[in-house]
């Protein structure tokens with residue numbers, strides 16, 4: 001299964017991707033995570049990407065396409081993968097198609113998670129992850145069962161993304177509408193697009209996505 005999760009920042013792509021990983025055993029390829037790892041490691045790519053990411057703008061197509069095309073050749077992608085945060089521009093979407101068709105592969109489905117803009121800033125400003133295992137949490141909507149302790153691995157170290165603040169969210173949303181939202185029409189025309197209501201409970205969104213995957 002080769003799946004794309006589409007939606008603005010804060011729609012819940014990462015949360016839903018983690019659940020699909022657990023259920024279907026295919027990896028989540030998040031370009032945001034890969035770029036953050038490059039920034040932390042201080043690689044050339046990380047150095048070029050950092051300021052752009054901190055400002056909430058998009059990293060160049062050339063960089064992210066190179067990262068993804070290398071990643072999908074890894075053995076753990078043989079049975080499929082979930083693209084989370086990629087493609088984000090029409091150039092990236094065309095490149096995805098070329099990468100897959102070059103291997104004789106096709107996309108199974110593109111799932112758009114729809115949410116109202118006015119809740120995104122609250123969702124993003126409140127989110128954080130476990131510094132050890134990456135499990136996602138939120139100050140209001142998704143607290144750990146025991147305060148300050150990760151449900152999944154027991155770590156007490158949590159972190160917040162530098163770009164998860166109200167000022168940067170505005171720029172990230174603008175980038176989404178300008179560069180990424182045209183992909184909704186692009187995949188609709190290809191007969192690949194499915195939309196789910198991302199405003200409901202996390203479990204309800206998962207159920208909607210699973211119903212789509214069962215038919216894909």
Ligand code: AMP
Nearest residue numbers: 031032053056057058059064085086088
């Ligand atoms: P995300 O974790 O998906 O919210 O991505 C965080 C940041 O990484 C974005 O605001 C961009 O600066 C950069 N980024 C992630 N994926 C892409 C992409 N496919 N194209 C361009 N920039 C990206």
